[in-house]
Every structure is written in structure tokens, then in C-alpha cells.
Amino acid sequence: MIIGEGKPIQEILAMIADKKKILVVGCKGCVTVCSAGGQKEVEILSSTIRLAREKEDNPIEIREETLERQCDPEYLEQMRSYIDDYEAVVSLACGAGVQFTAEKYRRIPVYPGINTNFIGVTVEQGVWSERCQACGSCILHKTGGICPIARCSKSLLNGPCGGSSKGKCEIDPDVECGWQLIYDRLRELESLELFEEVVPIKDWSTGRDGGPRRIIREDLKS
Amino acid sequence: MPCTGKVDVIHMLRAFEAGVDGVYLVGCEEGNCHFLVGNLRARKRVERVKKILSSIGLESERLQMYNLSAGEGTRFVEIAKEMTEKIKNLGPSAIKLKKEKLENPA
Incomplete structure (x- = not known):
């Protein structure tokens, strides 16, 4: 899932310093699972904002909502009937959700309430760790199910380097x-021959080096 | 609450939003939770709310967690007095003052 964490208050x-009426919108997807932007975090952030503004004698009105996902248009559409009543949106979705909300509602500023960090896993309650750099x-079939791009600090394709100790x-x-x-994993799998295989230079055009990416599935497209 | 483990961050924040001057949670002794870790979870949530209060300039001392057994009536009274004294020294919360000003603008 996509892992994020709340921005400093x-x-x-x-x-939102000059705003009097805002919408705080969470997402029930990844950011709910990593406790960064689900309904609970929407409540906590909204309450914190109200307290801070009340203290400054500058109260603010907040509507709290949590959408199923902010990365799908049908769920974003649910805000259509009320979004114009607000001066700004603070989105607790990942960077994709914040941008998609901003894209769908062009007349209102959409601010990020969290920092989006990485694609990762829940190692244990409260601990998340990076696993994929998209x-x-x-090439996980060649590396024992462990990604050298995400797990090696240098993203080496033929490691380890001299810095491994x-x-x-x-x-x-x-x-x-x-x-x-x-x-270690390849040894467990009795597949160390894969370790000796030289992985050729990677074609990074499928990654970010190829510019912003998109996938089109003609069989699914309407 | 059946256990301090049921107290969530938002419950404490809402109390401060309502204008209370102080909040204290009284849980069972650590290691004696009927639900094993309820009071430990509560302590972590209290710490989080304390950080939130500090981050917006409110006194984190207004929130406190205590642990004692159900049989310690005398200690409970001591804690109540200690907390009341602490809050009196801190004075009314900024939120409470603003609310009162809003309700009685004169």
C-alpha cells in the first residue's frame, strides 16, 4: 500500500491561515490502513485545527468527510453537492488523491494534509517499511522475492557492494x-545459481526516467 | 469506559474543544489490565494528545494519566486533589476563555 504520515500541524x-470554512477529507484506502488519513485522522486533525484557531480567537468551520477512495472519480463525485460551500479542502489522501481531487474541483484550492512516503508494508502495528519503487x-523472480531497487540503498542490480557488512x-x-x-533467501530456496546470473543494465524508461507514466487497457476502456 | 484502552485520542481532544481546563485518565496498574494492554495503549494515546496540545501552544500538563487499583480510594482522592491543584495553578484554558468571551461579548 501507499504509506504516508501526517504533516506537522x-x-x-x-x-489555511486565511480560511474560515474548510473541508477536511480523508480516504478509506491505503492511508486509513497506515493511520495517516482515514476517518480517525480526519477527526483528530479537524479537532486540532479547531483548537488552534479557537485559541487564536480566529474560529474556523470544518466539515469532516472520508471518501471510499480519492483516486477514483466516482467517489470524488460525492463531494460535488457541497464542495462549493467551502473555501479550501485539506485532503488526507496520498499525493495521487490530493491531485485528483484538485483536478476534479478546479475552483477550490486543495491542500495536502499528509506527506506521501513510499509503497510499503505493515511490518507490525505502527511500523511500516518500503518494499517497492514502482x-x-x-525482477522479483530473479531475486528471491526481495527487490534490489527498493531494498538496496544504491538500487544495485548486481550486489552486494563493498558497503555491506x-x-x-x-x-x-x-x-x-x-x-x-x-x-540468504536464494540460498534457502536452493537457487543460488540465480545469484550468479548477471542482471543486465535496466531499462529505466518504464520507471520515472520515462516521464509521467500511464497504463491504457483497451479491453477495459469505455 | 470499561477500560482506559477504549479511550481514543479524539475523546480527549473533544473534551478540550468543549472548554475543559484539564483531563486525567485513571487506569489500572500497568501489568494488571484485564484486557492485557488497554492501559498501555491509553498511555500512548495520552502522550500523543500531549504532543498535539504542545504543538498548538496549549499546556500539555492539562492532560495526565494515572494508574491505580480499584481498591486505592485514598490514592484516588490524592490524585484528584493533585490534578485540581495543578489545573488551578495553570488557570482556565485558553479555549474556555475564548468560548466565554464569545458567549458573553460584553
């Missing part, structure tokens, strides 16, 4: 060496 307060050309990465002793993980 002072940053959000500065965005490079657009998956006792299974840890030179950038931080708490960061595991991605290529050590790959080696």
Missing part, C-alpha cells in the same frame, strides 16, 4: 543489506 495551519519492470548497509547499521537478504 503548523504547516497545515499556515496553509520501477515498472519487476555483517548483513547491514553502510548507510545505517539499522538498515539491512538488500543483497544480503537476496543471497
Whole structure:
């Protein structure tokens, strides 16, 4: 899922400093699961904003909503009937949701309430970790199900490098060496021949180097 | 509440929004929770709300968590007195003052 975390409250307060009536909109997708932008966080942020503004003798009216997803037009459409009553939207969706909301409602400013960090997993309650960088050309079948792009600090395709020591990465002793993980996993799978295979230079045009990406499925397109 | 573990961040914030001067949670002794970790969760939520209050310039001391057993009536009275004294020293909350000003503009 997409992992995010709440922005510092002072940053959000500065965005809405001149607003008197705003809409705080959460998303029931990824950001609910990582406790950054679901209904609970909408309530907490709204309450915090009201307290801060009340304290400054500058009260604000807030409507709280949480949409099923902010990355699909049909759910964004649900705000059509009331969005014009507000001066701004603070969206607690990921960067995609914030942008899609701004795209659909062009006459109202849409501000981000969270920082979008990475595509990752819930390691345990309250701990999330990066697993994928959406490079657009998956090689997990060659690397024991461990991504060298996301898990190696240098995104090496043929690792490890000289900075790997006792299974840890030179950038931080708490960061595991991605290529050590790959080696260990391939050994467990008795597939070490894959480790010896030289992975050719990657075509990064499927990643961000190819510019903004899109996928068109003619079989699904209306 | 059946357990302090049921107290959520928003419950504490709403109390401050309503204009209360202070909030304290009284949970069972740590290690004695019937639901195992309810009071530990409550403590973490209290810490989060304290940070939220500080981040917007409100005194985090207005919120406190205490742990004691149901049999400690005397300690409960002590805690109530301690908290009342602390809040009296802090004075009314800024939110309460603004609310009163709004209700009685004269």
C-alpha cells in the first residue's frame, strides 16, 4: 500500500491561515490502513485545527468527510453537492488523491494534509517499511522475492557492494543489506545459481526516467 | 469506559474543544489490565494528545494519566486533589476563555 504520515500541524495551519470554512477529507484506502488519513485522522486533525484557531480567537468551520477512495472519480463525485460551500479542502489522501481531487474541483484550492512516503508494508502495528519503487519492470523472480531497487540503498542490480557488512548497509547499521537478504533467501530456496546470473543494465524508461507514466487497457476502456 | 484502552485520542481532544481546563485518565496498574494492554495503549494515546496540545501552544500538563487499583480510594482522592491543584495553578484554558468571551461579548 501507499504509506504516508501526517504533516506537522503548523504547516497545515499556515496553509489555511486565511480560511474560515474548510473541508477536511480523508480516504478509506491505503492511508486509513497506515493511520495517516482515514476517518480517525480526519477527526483528530479537524479537532486540532479547531483548537488552534479557537485559541487564536480566529474560529474556523470544518466539515469532516472520508471518501471510499480519492483516486477514483466516482467517489470524488460525492463531494460535488457541497464542495462549493467551502473555501479550501485539506485532503488526507496520498499525493495521487490530493491531485485528483484538485483536478476534479478546479475552483477550490486543495491542500495536502499528509506527506506521501513510499509503497510499503505493515511490518507490525505502527511500523511500516518500503518494499517497492514502482520501477515498472519487476525482477522479483530473479531475486528471491526481495527487490534490489527498493531494498538496496544504491538500487544495485548486481550486489552486494563493498558497503555491506555483517548483513547491514553502510548507510545505517539499522538498515539491512538488500543483497544480503537476496543471497540468504536464494540460498534457502536452493537457487543460488540465480545469484550468479548477471542482471543486465535496466531499462529505466518504464520507471520515472520515462516521464509521467500511464497504463491504457483497451479491453477495459469505455 | 470499561477500560482506559477504549479511550481514543479524539475523546480527549473533544473534551478540550468543549472548554475543559484539564483531563486525567485513571487506569489500572500497568501489568494488571484485564484486557492485557488497554492501559498501555491509553498511555500512548495520552502522550500523543500531549504532543498535539504542545504543538498548538496549549499546556500539555492539562492532560495526565494515572494508574491505580480499584481498591486505592485514598490514592484516588490524592490524585484528584493533585490534578485540581495543578489545573488551578495553570488557570482556565485558553479555549474556555475564548468560548466565554464569545458567549458573553460584553
